[in-house]
Amino acid sequence: MTDKATPLGEAADAAEAVSNTKTLDVVARAGFAVMALLHIVVGAIAIALALGQPGEAEPTGAIEQLAANAWGPALMWAGMVACIGLALWQLSEATLRARHLPTKERIGKHISSGFLSVAYGSVSLTFGGFAVGLPGDSGESTRDVSAALLATPFGTVILSAIGLTIIGIGIYFILKGVRRGFKEELFHFDGSRRGRIIDALGVTGHVAKGIALILAGLLFVIAAAKHSPEESTGLDGSLKALREHPYGPYLLLAIGAGFICYGIFALVRSRFGRM
Incomplete structure (x- = not known):
């Protein structure tokens, strides 16, 4: 008896059919657009940091900036819904659609799309927190989690593993x-001027995001090595630490510009991406 002939297989097929609806597709694309906007704002904040201005160059700081304008409450609710849709779409990619893939590809999809589902779900919770008047501080939350982990017997190992995982994701972005x-995620524009622009945005954006993630992961590893939770301050802390080095501001400017390029690329992905 094949897997599709079992009640479980039939239920999975029905769930996959639901996940392929136009509504989820539209909401997930809106989620990509929201994430694109956040990357552009984070990039602008990183450039401002390089120029000596205050700010929090991470998603919570970007959401705080968006919440501060006249349309803030509406944007918060819309962002929450869009990111929930994107998280659900990634979850369906990791589970329902991944079951049709060969074993090696299926495992890779479980890991990549599963991680993204959790990440987008976390962003949706941040939007929801701002929507109901409960803003958060990503750096402070990261330090609290790190302190709680280091207080446990295997906390150093776990925190190191988190840091190395983030570094690995950063390397993945650079290689990608x-x-x-x-290009596999897009309906290609090969050979056209538009295609060359999208290609340049994709390369620059992915490399810049990868470098930023590696820096953030290193702070977790350093915090674990020193048994010092205040060292793990996430993306914002890593970029601010970079500012203190002699050539740091120039690299920070480049990373900020790269995040903006990634954001523009993600906007293209939201419109022309394969779903």
């Missing part, structure tokens, strides 16, 4: 950018 692996 250099190898132009992002």
Whole structure:
């Protein structure tokens, strides 16, 4: 008896059919657009930091900036719904659609799309917190979690593993950018001027995001090595630490510009991406 002939297989097929609805597709694309906007704002904040201005160069700081304008409450609710839709779409990618893939590809999809589902779900919770008047501080939350982990017997190992995982994701983004692996996600514009622009945005954006993630992961590893939770301050802390080095502001400017490029690329992904 094949897997599809079982009640479980039939239920999975029905759930997959639901996940392929136009409504989820539209909401997930809106989620990509929201994430694109956040990357553009984070990039602008990083550039401002390089120029000596205050700010929090991470998603919570970007959401706080968006919440401060006249349309803030509406944007918060819309962002929450869009990111929930994107998280659900990634979850369906990791589970329902991944079951049709060969074993090696299926495992990779479980890991990549599963991680993204959790990440987008976390962003949706941040939007929801601002929507109901409960803003958060990503750096402070990261330090609290790190302190709680280091207080446990295996906390150093776990925190190191978190840092190394983030570094690994950063390396993945760099390789994806250099190898132009992002082209698989798009309906291609090969050979056209528009295609060359999208290609340049994809390479620059993925490499810049990868570098930023590696820096953030290193802070977790350092915090674990020193048994010092205040060292783990997430993306914002890593970029601010970079500012203190002699050539740090120039690299920070480049990373900020790269995040803006990634954001523009993600906007293209939201419109022309394969779903």
